[in-house]
Amino acid sequence: MTEANASKLIDGKSFAEGLRARVATAASRFKAAVGRKAGLAVVLVGEDPASQVYVRSKGKQTVACGMSSFEHKLPASTSEAELLALVAKLNADQAVDGILVQLPLPDHVDEQKVIAAISPDKDVDGFHVTNAGRLAVGQPGFVPCTPLGCLMMLKHRLGSLDGLDAVVIGRSNIVGKPMAQLLLAESCTVTVAHSRTRDLPAVVRRADIVVAAVGRPEMVKGEWLKPGATVIDVGINRVPAAEEGKTRLVGDVDFASALAVAGAITPVPGGVGPMTIAVLLRNTLVAAYRNAGVVLEKDAL
Numbered sequence: 405m406t407e408a409n410a411s412k413l414i415d416g417k418s419f420a421e422g423l424r425a426r427v428a429t430a431a432s433r434f435k436a437a438v439g440r441k442a443g444l445a446v447v448l449v450g451e452d453p454a455s456q457v458y459v460r461s462k463g464k465q466t467v468a469c470g471m472s473s474f475e476h477k478l479p480a481s482t483s484e485a486e487l488l489a490l491v492a493k494l495n496a497d498q499a500v501d502g503i504l505v506q507l508p509l510p511d512h513v514d515e516q517k518v519i520a521a522i523s524p525d526k527d528v529d530g531f532h533v534t535n536a537g538r539l540a541v542g543q544p545g546f547v548p549c550t551p552l553g554c555l556m557m558l559k560h561r562l563g564s565l566d567g568l569d570a571v572v573i574g575r576s577n578i579v580g581k582p583m584a585q586l587l588l589a590e591s592c593t594v595t596v597a598h599s600r601t602r603d604l605p606a607v608v609r610r611a612d613i614v615v616a617a618v619g620r621p622e623m624v625k626g627e628w629l630k631p632g633a634t635v636i637d638v639g640i641n642r643v644p645a646a647e648e649g650k651t652r653l654v655g656d657v658d659f660a661s662a663l664a665v666a667g668a669i670t671p672v673p674g675g676v677g678p679m680t681i682a683v684l685l686r687n688t689l690v691a692a693y694r695n696a697g698v699v700l701e702k703d704a705l
């Protein structure tokens with residue numbers, strides 16, 4: 405890669421390392437002040453290999469930051485009632501500050517019901533309708549980790565986002581919609597595109613900021629971009645690699661063609677993914693401070 409192109413890379417991996425270091429410092433202060441470690445409970449139902457990788461990674465990083473990790477691995481046959489009972493137990497557990505139920509859940513479980521059962525004060529994923537509502541009206545609450553990580557990288561790279569044109573591709577409750585809310589709160593002019601959007605390339609062409617959260621490998625092409633645009637690639641897609649039987653990870657953006665046109669871009673892997681986990685740890689620590697009634701120093705995280 406040329407030096408000019410290398411300087412366009414937004415290094416989510418190293419950004420995440422920095423955030424985790426601040427989390428670790430605040431976690432050790434929390435322990436000194438409260439007399440226990442902050443704790444994150446992660447619930448995984450079933451054997452999806454990708455989910456297992458993320459859950460293992462979350463557990464390791466939680467412990468590395470000086471927090472307690474409680475992992476609950478349940479078989480795919482777990483009933484909705486059993487899952488709701490576990491969530492109720494975690495809600496009541498004083499050692500648990502944050503609860504994450506890994507999605508997707510098996511088809512026989514109503515995801516919305518499970519999310520609704522999590523105490524909004526422990527909902528470090530920010531998926532509970534109470535936290536979605538708080539984000540929508542501008543009240544403090546928990547913001548979903550992936551879009552918050554994207555926003556942190558954007559602000560770090562661009563400074564003020566005031567007045568910029570932002571296009572978010574995707575309108576899911578966990579990425580697209582909260583991303584749009586965050587950008588709106590930063591005074592961007594926000595367009596949310598989705599599968600019914602007409603002439604997506606023309607919509608993307610207007611954008612100073614493009615956030616792609618679609619789940620379609622390499623869909624967004626460099627030719628769609630306004631020269632100099634900042635591109636955040638949320639997509640995590642496993643596709644067949646050149647070597648027989650192997651796979652590789654690609655984003656929702658065609659990285660090679662986008663790199664030539666963009667002003668800045670996140671790679672996959674090493675972009676949004678690592679930030680998502682670091683923000684989860686950050687949210688857990690914020691939850692711990694709030695739930696313990698201790699004030700976290702401003703700008704500590």
Ligand SMILES: NC(=O)C1=CN([C@@H]2O[C@H](COP(=O)(O)OP(=O)(O)OC[C@H]3O[C@@H](n4cnc5c(N)ncnc54)[C@H](OP(=O)(O)O)[C@@H]3O)[C@@H](O)[C@H]2O)C=CC1
Nearest residue numbers: 550574575576579598599617618619638639640676677680
């Ligand atoms: N890095 C990370 O930490 C995370 C990464 N991801 C990744 O981000 C991606 C998106 O995830 P998620 O939001 O959960 O996905 P969803 O499947 O819930 O949402 C995808 C969105 O993309 C839209 N879409 C689908 N096809 C097109 C198209 N051809 N043109 C325009 N829009 C389209 C859909 O539109 P419609 O609503 O009309 O169907 C939908 O709104 C995935 O690759 C996922 O793996 C997700 C979470 C965390």
Ligand SMILES: Nc1nc(=O)c2c([nH]1)NC[C@@H]1CN(c3ccc(C(=O)N[C@@H](CCC(=O)O)C(=O)O)cc3)C=[N+]21
Nearest residue numbers: 458504505506507508529640673674675677678680681
């Ligand atoms: N309740 C819930 N909360 C989530 O936040 C949640 C979820 N469910 N279900 C699945 C998605 C996906 N997700 C990722 C986290 C980290 C990486 C990550 O670290 N990716 C590495 C690569 C990892 C690899 O090689 O597979 C990277 O992009 O560099 C990716 C994806 C969180 N999600």
